[in-house]
Amino acid sequence: MTDPVLEVDEPTGSPTAIALVLHGGRANGTGGTNARQLAVVRMRPFVRSLRRAGADRGLVVARLRYQVRGWNGASASPVPDVRWALDRLAERFPGLPTALVGHSMGGRAAVYAGGHPTVTAVVGLAPWIEPGDPFTQLARRRLLFVHGDLDRMTSPRQSATFLRESARIAASSTYVSVRRERHAMLRRATLWHELATGFVLAVMCNRPPEETVGRESANVLGKALGGETSLVV
Template sequence: MDRRPPSAAVLVLHGGHENGTEPPPWGPLNLPGVRMRPFVRALRRATRQDGTQDGTEVLVRQVRYAHRGWNGPRADALRDAVAALDALGEEAGDDVPVILLGHSMGARAALLAAGHPLVRGVVGLAPWCPPGDPVTQLAGRDVVLVHSNRDRMTSPQATQSLTARARRAGARTCMITVRGGDHAMIRRAPAWHRLTTTLVTGLLGTGSLPEPVTAALGLPPTAQPAEGTLDLDRLRAQRGPAGLLPSS
């Protein structure tokens, strides 16, 4: 069977350092990249990367950085994200819808690259959200940010502030808190993996979003930050043990 062009794509951007111009190490030595592999595997299973019955597929790819760090105004990870989006457009067509999935520095790059015409939405995990970063590029996009309340590397308060600022700028936003998690997403790892898969497939339209997430994305621009902030454990309870969200 001849394969048709991909129906959609997910670009995965791992974390990094605030500064560092050397290239990331390869393979298992690149711990931020290794950290995202379970997410990639889960997404490939969920989106049936081996092809749907009509020959279409959802591409799931990791972005390879040229440098380990963000490096101030150079914003190297952002440059790599935009280059990957441009290359994907040339390969798959300039109308292929893309969801960006980023962790930490990669989430910052995803948020800033979201103005690219291919991007439909962003899922950010433990995102790095400096208060001065712009949000106008998020207008018209779906943005769901997931943060542990115990994160000591990046600020959940800054994440909540960004979701509110982006909503006022015309984005559809939601924040989900993972109680008892950590920045590296090691604590409660199955919960992070399953929730992320649910969110990405829901935004792609190949799965369903939890109803509270859909409601939060539909909030008006004037909504208070807390109105768009959800709790993972309450979502899990509403979905039930057979739902898409995890019980661990």
């Protein structure tokens, strides 16, 4: 088993907030991860987008590779790795708030680790959510889930249900349905990148979406940040 790998890009100015990017995986698997795996590669454009938009606003952009590829039932294998990474980031950048940005299994890991004291926002991209997954740890967090309506790998319906339940305790909670999009986030890739980036920069660095993303994404995010809980784009 390999150790988790945490890579960190610091901003050009003084750090003010952190975005930790989490890749997907498999339901089961104890083999190690590597930088060439598709689930890891898929998150590179999100890292670049966050880094480009946030460098001059003090956003630290970190990405984690888990020890193993699978969730592995009750072991929830990625979750201790995420908490380990959050602890390391808190030691390196004390007092800074963190946003978790996770795809698929990474979205589920973000939900489970979202109770860490440094976490203030969670972005789930086509997150893998199962009935009974906990949400009380997300109290007072800002939540954004984005899910393709044609996704057959993870359930859009379960994501929406989870957000409705968590809305009772979250600081804010918005579900965005992306029309004609599947799990890989490829057909409307720019939209996915911009929704994640614009949301993180808005809630973590107080930067309006129209300054960081295109018009369509900024319009969606304006509604989300204005309190709308369910959107279709």
